Amino acid sequence: MIKLISVDELRPGMFIHRLDVWWLKEKGASGQTLIGDLRQISRIQAQGIRHLWIDLDKTVPPPASLPPQRKSQPESPFISELSCARRILQEGKPKVRSMFNEARMGHRLNLSWALPLVDKIAGSVHRYPSALLSVARLKNHDDYIWLHSMAVCGLMISLAQQLKLDDEQVRRVGLGGLLHDVGKAAIPLDILNKPGKLSDKEFELMKEHPVTGAQMLLEAGAAEDLIDIALHHHEKIDGSGYPHGLKGGEITLYSRMAAVCDVYDAITSIRPYKEGWNPAEAMHRMANWHGHFDRAVFHAFVKQLGIYPVGSLVRLASGSVALVVQPGKASLLRPDVHVFWSLRAQREIKPERAVTATILLSARKRRACGDISILIRSGCWRARKLPAAEIYQDLNNFTELRL
Numbered sequence: 001m002i003k004l005i006s007v008d009e010l011r012p013g014m015f016i017h018r019l020d021v022w023w024l025k026e027k028g029a030s031g032q033t034l035i036g037d038l039r040q041i042s043r044i045q046a047q048g049i050r051h052l053w054i055d056l057d058k059t060v061p062p063p064a065s066l067p068p069q070r071k072s073q074p075e076s077p078f079i080s081e082l083s084c085a086r087r088i089l090q091e092g093k094p095k096v097r098s099m100f101n102e103a104r105m106g107h108r109l110n111l112s113w114a115l116p117l118v119d120k121i122a123g124s125v126h127r128y129p130s131a132l133l134s135v136a137r138l139k140n141h142d143d144y145i146w147l148h149s150m151a152v153c154g155l156m157i158s159l160a161q162q163l164k165l166d167d168e169q170v171r172r173v174g175l176g177g178l179l180h181d182v183g184k185a186a187i188p189l190d191i192l193n194k195p196g197k198l199s200d201k202e203f204e205l206m207k208e209h210p211v212t213g214a215q216m217l218l219e220a221g222a223a224e225d226l227i228d229i230a231l232h233h234h235e236k237i238d239g240s241g242y243p244h245g246l247k248g249g250e251i252t253l254y255s256r257m258a259a260v261c262d263v264y265d266a267i268t269s270i271r272p273y274k275e276g277w278n279p280a281e282a283m284h285r286m287a288n289w290h291g292h293f294d295r296a297v298f299h300a301f302v303k304q305l306g307i308y309p310v311g312s313l314v315r316l317a318s319g320s321v322a323l324v325v326q327p328g329k330a331s332l333l334r335p336d337v338h339v340f341w342s343l344r345a346q347r348e349i350k351p352e353r354a355v356t357a358t359i360l361l362s363a364r365k366r367r368a369c370g371d372i373s374i375l376i377r378s379g380c381w382r383a384r385k386l387p388a389a390e391i392y393q394d395l396n397n398f399t400e401l402r403l
């Protein structure tokens with residue numbers, strides 16, 4: 001008899017019939033297996049799997065010598081997915097970096113590593129969309145380009161799901177997001193990482209990266225849709241973009257999607273020459289850039305990420321400060337948040353499971369709670385007082401998010 005159980009119910013002696021996750025392809029975790037010990041269970045849990053099918057007829061009694069199971073504190077799905085997402089990005093970073101390095105040396109691109117990484121990112125986005133995007137948003141100068149590639153991949157997958165694209169299309173746009181900026185490998189590093197605004201001449205050079213990237217992908221035998229995304233992700237709907245000044249329907253859906261995801265990740269990340277914007281502020285500004293984005297695609301993007309995107313700091317009616325961890329399912333105005341600071345008591349509140357909250361203040365007025373800042377270091381939350389102007393900067397700067 002086949003039975004669906006939660007991963008928390010998994011015990012040694014149980015026979016796994018099937019893991020009900022399409023993204024998981026790791027050897028040894030996808031087939032039929034007898035669970036021999038607790039380490040096997042930990043490995044399955046670490047993959048972020050929530051449910052699995054077991055075969056009761058093939059299940060055997062557990063070994064008598066097993067230590068009793070300890071009851072552990074249940075972890076929220078968001079927190080549990082954060083560690084998965086962090087690991088996926090850590091493992092993906094050297095692969096993306098290596099592709100850029102090979103391209104910089106003029107070698108032909110080898111893309112065999114890319115689709116498995118897209119599948120892992122898709123798995124994380126599928127399990128808890130905001131976790132990977134939260135982690136990927138936190139970039140420093142050195143790893144900007146690799147994390148930007150993976151973040152755009154995640155955003156494209158997320159947007160594709162909102163646009164109801166089929167599974168194969170979701171993979172294609174994810175792959176397109178991962179490879180969209182590969183042409184930047186041909187830009188001199190001093191321009192790519194310049195700590196200041198580019199000169200006109202430097203910017204003209206930078207504008208060549210879509211054509212260069214498309215050429216690299218063409219030579220690598222990549223499919224047309226991937227070449228199109230690399231070539232046209234800087235086109236604008238009013239025809240003022242580059243390299244070809246395409247307008248409206250002349251730009252493919254995939255490239256219109258890439259334009260939104262690329263800009264959103266770029267402006268919410270820390271760049272060599274600019275601090276990132278708060279996600280809510282970024283969304284608000286992008287909405288006012290008339291002629292830049294396809295309106296329908298942008299609206300789908302807002303609907304997917306929320307008016308208060310993940311990472312926004314919000315003040316709640318209860319007098320607490322919280323971090324948005326998931327867009328609201330019923331309303332964009334009611335995201336899921338983690339409450340972590342009491343304004344009245346001026347002290348930390350023990351992190352809670354995500355709750356749905358009503359936002360009290362507008363984006364501008366949220367600065368009123370700007371005497372609070374969170375610094376997350378070494379696996380714990382700490383809070384300190386800071387001037388209002390620094391609050392967003394610090395939110396963008398944290399490198400760990402572990403409760």
Ligand SMILES: [Fe+2]
Nearest residue numbers: 180181233234
């Ligand atoms: Fe680009």
